[in-house]
Amino acid sequence: NAGVTQTPKFQVLKTGQSMTLQCAQDMNHNSMYWYRQDPGMGLRLIYYSASEGTTDKGEVPNGYNVSRLNKREFSLRLESAAPSQTSVYFCASAKGTDIANYGYTFGSGTRLTVV
Amino acid sequence: AQSVTQLGSHVSVSEGALVLLRCNYSSSVPPYLFWYVQYPNQGLQLLLKYTSAATLVKGINGFEAEFKKSETSFHLTKPSAHMSDAAEYFCAVSDPAGGYQKVTFGIGTKLQVIP
Numbered sequence: 589n590a591g592v593t594q595t596p597k598f599q600v601l602k603t604g605q606s607m608t609l610q611c612a613q614d615m616n617h618n619s620m621y622w623y624r625q626d627p628g629m630g631l632r633l634i635y636y637s638a639s640e641g642t643t644d645k646g647e648v649p650n651g652y653n654v655s656r657l658n659k660r661e662f663s664l665r666l667e668s669a670a671p672s673q674t675s676v677y678f679c680a681s682a683k684g685t686d687i688a689n690y691g692y693t694f695g696s697g698t699r700l701t702v703v
Numbered sequence: 704a705q706s707v708t709q710l711g712s713h714v715s716v717s718e719g720a721l722v723l724l725r726c727n728y729s730s731s732v733p734p735y736l737f738w739y740v741q742y743p744n745q746g747l748q749l750l751l752k753y754t755s756a757a758t759l760v761k762g763i764n765g766f767e768a769e770f771k772k773s774e775t776s777f778h779l780t781k782p783s784a785h786m787s788d789a790a791e792y793f794c795a796v797s798d799p800a801g802g803y804q805k806v807t808f809g810i811g812t813k814l815q816v817i818p
């Protein structure tokens with residue numbers, strides 16, 4: 589009954605370093621999403637994948653890349669981390685792209701600090 | 704473009720008092736609307752959703768929300784606050800212009816319940 593699993597839960601990076609945030613879901617969901625959460629700004633969509641093999645930019649894609657490795661996994665990569673990318677990152681999944689009918693299931697988040 | 708505005712980033716109520724969290728939306732067509740709750744150090748959980756059926760929507764934990772098209776509002780209420788309701792609440796919108804594929808979140812309202 590894992591749902592959406594994100595790793596790592598915490599990470600500290602130096603400016604310029606790269607890293608990949610991992611997300612996996614075991615609910616056979618088709619669509620997956622990456623959001624970042626910042627104080628006073630709510631959640632903002634970085635990238636999403638409506639189905640295996642497709643990815644699209646969200647509201648704030650600059651500085652990030654994604655890979656939909658298979659139906660279960662959707663990773664987020666920071667190629668050259670910047671302090672502005674300090675945030676809490678949430679992965680979410682949904683059974684279909686009709687969000688109203690299927691809703692989101694969220695992971696517990698990755699807290700990333702870039703120094 | 705779709706958006707939501709949550710009035711009040713912090714709301715305090717006494718235990719047993721009415722909870723009212725305000726949300727107004729902006730969308731070119733009737734959207735789908737959601738309320739999510741986030742407990743400390745956790746991901747978001749869906750409280751309730753409006754998808755053009757009944758305008759009064761009941762959710763989990765005794766919460767409900769009413770869709771008012773004339774006021775472009777979707778306020779969240781609960782008759783009697785409980786200590787366990789202390790959390791951050793997010794209003795969110797999804798509209799057909801985006802194929803209902805994406806959800807835009809408000810900035811969130813932190814609810815404090817005073818014993």
